[in-house]
Ligand SMILES: Nc1nc2c(ncn2[C@@H]2O[C@H](COP(=O)(O)OP(=O)(O)OP(=O)(O)O)[C@@H](O)[C@H]2O)c(=O)[nH]1
């Protein structure tokens with residue numbers, strides 16, 4: 077069930093953080109910041125407000141049993157350890173068993189899971205599990221490639237480093253050639 081976002085609480089929190097870092101929350105540039113941040117959080121954490129039942133609705137009457145791959149889907153998520161963005165591309169493949177979905181539905185499912193405090197491994201696995209659960213395909217594979225700003229702009233400071241995660245289900249797990257086909261297709265321009 078989706079939670080209700082409490083923008084007043086977010087505003088109070090932002091005010092406290094600004095005070096905490098020693099800022100003057102009354103100066104003109106910051107006066108509206110708590111309100112703006114609350115509005116932004118509603119957008120970047122919108123996945124918490126979305127109902128999973130509304131996603132990945134299948135298209136009736138289409139019989140396709142070959143691989144479908146939606147690749148190079150850009151996304152933004154937020155690392156739950158530091159609340160800094162991680163940014164990258166996702167590649168989603170599945171082999172239908174009767175049910176196919178509109179392609180935008182795959183990207184919407186990614187958005188739903190990315191727009192919340194996340195960990196890249198969990199995002200990858202949850203997306204694969206959701207596709208398996210909702211579409212009951214013969215298999216699916218999700219590969220995500222992202223840069224974490226908590227690794228780039230602070231801490232270990234390794235800008236440009238990429239984290240690649242994959243989740244492999246069904247026939248993609250049991251059949252190496254299917255997995256390889258997906259990886260080859262991802263590489264192609
Ligand atoms: N596995 C995984 N780790 C992540 C992800 N995002 C951030 N991290 C890591 O989470 C860890 C959090 O480490 P902590 O030691 O609790 O916090 P910290 O002292 O701020 O960590 P540093 O980033 O190492 O300075 C760090 O190693 C981050 O690089 C992610 O999506 N997956």
Ligand SMILES: [Zn+2]
Pocket residue numbers: 155156157158159160224226227
């Ligand atoms: Zn982080």
